Amino acid sequence: MNIAIGTTKDRSLYEDALHVRRLVFIEEQNVPEEDEIDAFEQESSHLVLYDGEKPVAAGRLRFIDEGVGKIERICVLPSYRGRGVGQMVMAAIEQLAKTKGAKKVKLNAQTHAEPFYKKLGYEVISDVFMDAGIPHVTMVKSLE
Numbered sequence: 001m002n003i004a005i006g007t008t009k010d011r012s013l014y015e016d017a018l019h020v021r022r023l024v025f026i027e028e029q030n031v032p033e034e035d036e037i038d039a040f041e042q043e044s045s046h047l048v049l050y051d052g053e054k055p056v057a058a059g060r061l062r063f064i065d066e067g068v069g070k071i072e073r074i075c076v077l078p079s080y081r082g083r084g085v086g087q088m089v090m091a092a093i094e095q096l097a098k099t100k101g102a103k104k105v106k107l108n109a110q111t112h113a114e115p116f117y118k119k120l121g122y123e124v125i126s127d128v129f130m131d132a133g134i135p136h137v138t139m140v141k142s143l144e
Helices: 011-028 085-099 111-119
Strands: 002-006 045-051 054-065 068-076 104-110 129-131 134-142
Touching: 002 011, 002 085, 011 045, 011 054, 011 068, 045 085, 054 085, 068 085, 085 104, 104 111, 111 134
Parallel strands: 068 104
Antiparallel strands: 002 045, 045 054, 054 068, 104 134, 129 134
């Protein structure tokens, strides 16, 4: 498996990221497309994990404050879950955040994924809130 990182200008990579996101968020979880594909696409770095040439996981990173990276849209195709793919994506996106100067990363996790992120060192800093009809919590991790 290999990971590619780019922007919306990298059309093939960005289209692959959107393909995985559509399958997971829009089709599987019924998130409206207008909520999934938002105003932050252009300013984000997009990451895609490939199995050969097949995109199987995706995520994005943007900066919300000086030294704070916001990790978003982490998704893994159902047939690849439970195989360490999510951890690979998170390791790569955290490394990208460090490279770009982040001291801390933040994400809004679906509550069912909270244990996954806790294992990776994230801490919950919010009450449960709804986003696209799905319960979430905000989590943070220091990169220092």
